[in-house]
Amino acid sequence: xxxxxxxxxxxxxxxxxxxxxxxxxxxxxxxxxxxxxxxxxxxxxxxxxxxxxxxxxxxxxxxxxxxxxxxxxxxxxxxxxxxxxxxxxxxx
Amino acid sequence: xxxxxxxxxxxxxxxxxxxxxxxxxxxxxxxxxxxxxxxxxxxxxxxxxxxxxxxxxxxxxxxxxxxxxxxxxxxxxxxxxxxxxxxxxxxxxxxxxxxxxxxxxxxxxxxxxxxxxxxxxxxxxxxxxxxxxxxxxxxxxxxxxxxxxxxxxxxxxxxxxxxxxxxxxxxxxxxxxxxxxxxxxxxxxxxxxxxxxxxxxxxxxxxxxxxxxxxxxxxxxxxxxxxxxxxxxxxxxxxxxxxxxxxxxxxxxxxxxxxxxxxxxxxxxxxxxxxxxxxxxxxxxxxxxxxxxxxxxxxxxxxxxxxxxxxxxxxxxxxxxxxxxxxxxxxxxxxxxxxxxxxxxxxxxxxxxxxxxxxxxxxxxxxxxxxxxxxxxxxxxxxxxxxxxxxxxxxxxxxxxxxxxxxxxx
Numbered sequence: 094x095x096x097x098x099x100x101x102x103x104x105x106x107x108x109x110x111x112x113x114x115x116x117x118x119x120x121x122x123x124x125x126x127x128x129x130x131x132x133x134x135x136x137x138x139x140x141x142x143x144x145x146x147x148x149x150x151x152x153x154x155x156x157x158x159x160x161x162x163x164x165x166x167x168x169x170x171x172x173x174x175x176x177x178x179x180x181x182x183x184x185x
Numbered sequence: 186x187x188x189x190x191x192x193x194x195x196x197x198x199x200x201x202x203x204x205x206x207x208x209x210x211x212x213x214x215x216x217x218x219x220x221x222x223x224x225x226x227x228x229x230x231x232x233x234x235x236x237x238x239x240x241x242x243x244x245x246x247x248x249x250x251x252x253x254x255x256x257x258x259x260x261x262x263x264x265x266x267x268x269x270x271x272x273x274x275x276x277x278x279x280x281x282x283x284x285x286x287x288x289x290x291x292x293x294x295x296x297x298x299x300x301x302x303x304x305x306x307x308x309x310x311x312x313x314x315x316x317x318x319x320x321x322x323x324x325x326x327x328x329x330x331x332x333x334x335x336x337x338x339x340x341x342x343x344x345x346x347x348x349x350x351x352x353x354x355x356x357x358x359x360x361x362x363x364x365x366x367x368x369x370x371x372x373x374x375x376x377x378x379x380x381x382x383x384x385x386x387x388x389x390x391x392x393x394x395x396x397x398x399x400x401x402x403x404x405x406x407x408x409x410x411x412x413x414x415x416x417x418x419x420x421x422x423x424x425x426x427x428x429x430x431x432x433x434x435x436x437x438x439x440x441x442x443x444x445x446x447x448x449x450x451x452x453x454x455x456x457x458x459x460x461x462x463x464x465x466x467x468x469x470x471x472x473x474x475x476x477x478x479x480x481x482x483x484x485x486x487x488x489x490x491x492x493x494x495x496x497x498x499x500x501x502x503x504x505x506x507x508x509x510x511x512x513x514x515x516x517x518x519x520x521x522x523x524x525x526x527x528x529x530x531x532x533x534x535x536x537x538x539x540x541x542x543x544x545x546x547x548x549x550x551x552x553x554x555x556x557x558x559x560x561x562x563x564x565x566x567x568x569x570x571x572x573x574x575x576x577x578x579x580x581x582x583x584x585x586x587x588x589x590x591x592x593x594x595x
Contacts, residue, residue, distance in 0.1 A: 099456030103322040104349065104403070105340075105421050106463020107437070111456065141455050142367055144356040144375065145324035147314070148455025163455055166314040167256040178315075 094126040095154040098180045104145040112184040125179055129153050131172045133160055138173060141165035149177065244297055246305040247283050249276045252312040252331075259329055260309045275344040279308040279332060282350030289351070289386045290358070293486050294494050299357035306354070308332065310344060323349055325356035339408060339435050346405040349421075351386030352379040363500040368453040369460035370505045376462045377469035380424060381493050385485050395477045395485055400425035407431070414439050424474045427467025441467030445506070445537030468536050469506055475532035476513070480525060488525065492517045506538045514539075 099111040116122035116129070133153055140163050141148030151162045151173070166177060250260035251273070263276050270277050283306045290296040298304045307329035313320045320333025323343035330353040332343045343349055356379050359365055365375035380402050388398045403421030413419040414432035423430040427441035441464055442448055449464050451457035458464055473489060482488040495516045496509060504512075510533035518526030533539040 099454070101454070101456040101458045102463070104324065104343070104352065104463070105321070106440075106458050106461075107321075108440075108456070108458060142459070143324055143326045144360075144367055144379070145322065145353065146326070147322050147324075148459070150454050150456045167258075167312075174315075 094129055095152075096125070096129055096176075096180060097152040097154075098177060099150040099152075101148055101150075102141065102145070103147040112180050114180060114183055119183060125176075128172060128176050128179065130155075132162070132176050135170055135172060138162065138164040138170060139168045151176070244291075244303050245284065245287050246303075247280055247287075248305065248307050249279045250307065250309040251276065252309050254311055254313045254316055256312070256314050258309055258312070258326065258331065259307055260312075263310075273310070275310040275332060275334060275342045278342070278344035279310050279330070279350065282344065282347050283308055283330070283354065285347060285390050286351045286354045286386050289382075289389050289486075293389065293490060296358070299354060300361040304357075306330075310334070310342075323353055325353045325360075327360065330354060330357075335406065335408075337408065339411065341406050341408050343403075343406055346387075346403045347390060348380075348383040348387040348402050349406065350383075352383030352402065355379040355382040358382070359497060362498045363504070364502045365500065365504060366502050367459055367462060369462075370465070371503050372459050372462035373465040374469055374500070374504055374506065374509050376466035377473070378493070378497055380422060380466060380470050381473045382497075384424060385490055388485050394483045395474075398485070400474055401430065411436060422463075422467070422470065424470040427471050440464050441470075443467055443471045443536065468538065469509060472510070472532045472536045472538065475535055476517075476529045479528035479531055480517075480521070481528075488517075488521050489529075491520060492525075492529065495520070506533075510538045 094116045095113070096116065097111050097113045101108050114125070116126040119125065132151070133155075143165070146165050146167075149164055149166060149169075151164070153160045153162070162173075164173060166174065169177070246266050247264075248259075248262055248266070249264040249271075250258075251263045252258065252260035263273065264271050264280050270280075287298060287306060290298070298306060309329060309331045312331045312333050319336040319340075321336055321340045321343075323330065323332045325331075330350070333340075334342045356375070359375055359378055365371045365378070367375055383402060384398065384400060387393075388395075391397075399417065399420075401417065401420035401423055404418050407419050407421070411419040411431060412433040414429035415423070415426060417423065417426070417429070419433065420430045422439070422441060427443040428439050430439040430441070432438045440449070445468060448468065449461045451461040451464070453460040473485075473493060476492070477485050477489045480488045484490075492513050496512045499512055499516070500509060510530070514526050514530045514533070517529040530539055
């Protein structure tokens with residue numbers, strides 16, 4: 094499974110390079126893939142279309158192809174927040 | 186004895202009777218109730234004498250909430266309309282900044298709050314999306330303003346800049362007026378209108394002429410030491426010279442274009458800044474600055490302000506830069522005459538939005554400038570003294586820069 098997290102927006106309009114992870118290539122990749130699968134099973138989160146809100150795009154690519162989720166972190170469900178946190182840790 | 190109070194279901198004379206003629210717990214309860222009733226009555230008399238019968242009386246109704254580093258909104262109320270200042274600086278900045286912005290819209294445009302119907306103004310400070318990470322942002326969530334306190338390494342509290350508070354509140358005004366779709370050109374117009382009225386709030390509060398103003402957005406919220414892209418101080422954006430607001434190893438380089446030739450076609454996704462709404466807004470931002478200079482009135486709110494305010498109310502939700510250019514030019518002519526229309530068209534031509542055979546050179550314009558003119562339905566009132574801490578002036582500068590991305594990851 095491949096995961097990509099992108100971020101943009103906010104009043105400063107700052108854009109940052111995306112974080113891309115192949116779960117087959119990292120330790121604890123199976124746990125990460127399981128977490129991503131749980132995120133895919135969630136109802137669609139609220140988007141990030143409020144003015145100046147920082148927005149995220151998560152792309153989960155599995156055997157069924159890419160699944161794209163736009164969301165704001167502040168209103169994201171716990172599993173999605175946990176996945177963002179895990180991806181950030183892998184990027185640092 | 187009758188104390189005149191008619192608000193309690195058991196009349197006081199019965200309570201008095203009970204304190205004299207019954208025994209034990211019932212007598213004590215009656216006595217307590219009577220004392221409480223008298224206390225409340227005294228309080229109401231006191232509030233009435235002080236004019237504080239209702240703390241929210243009057244058209245302005247601000248409430249500041251504290252998110253206490255959580256993501257739940259609105260959080261805990263910490264300062265309501267008329268209450269004394271808090272010991273917390275962001276709370277007071279959010280309260281005072283909302284008050285100045287309200288006064289600006291009220292006194293310059295006779296607008297009653299965000300919705301022009303006296304809507305309460307709610308702000309949340311100390312907001313965080315993650316408990317351990319300072320939130321580098323401020324936003325309007327459709328109902329209220331939300332402010333982070335910054336990471337304290339690049340950004341300080343987002344309540345520090347009055348123009349940012351005016352920017353966020355204006356997102357609410359736009360929502361209740363033309364409701365510009367927050368993507369691509371209509372989204373960049375939405376952003377630009379927030380910068381236009383945000384900087385106007387600051388200039389109006391400081392009584393600055395267009396030459397005295399710094400035309401910077403968010404200058405005060407950057408921590409000292411962030412490098413600018415010009416001789417002017419660093420900021421989030423420069424309306425006078427888009428692309429020069431910052432050029433710093435920690436922050437990257439200001440990516441705003443100042444002309445349509447450098448318009449950035451980005452994806453209408455969060456990662457693409459919804460089609461570059463905070464990036465391409467540099468083009469209409471500079472058009473507003475140029476319109477102010479070409480119109481020649483001393484202050485931004487004298488002529489350009491009423492023109493842009495009427496435009497904010499008249500645009501349709503999917504308006505393009507070209508639509509805004511034509512609308513502002515038409516309204517300028519309606520409100521201030523043919524030369525004002527030419528001045529505004531010239532501004533949009535200089536940023537490459539309007540093209541065509543008729544290129545108006547500023548040197549050809551006549552009969553502009555001088556004393557403010559009152560637009561139909563938009564009375565002009567001199568700005569009052571508003572009790573908010575003074576914001577220092579800043580020098581200005583001109584330079585150009587190219588767009589790049591932030592160096593660090595998500």
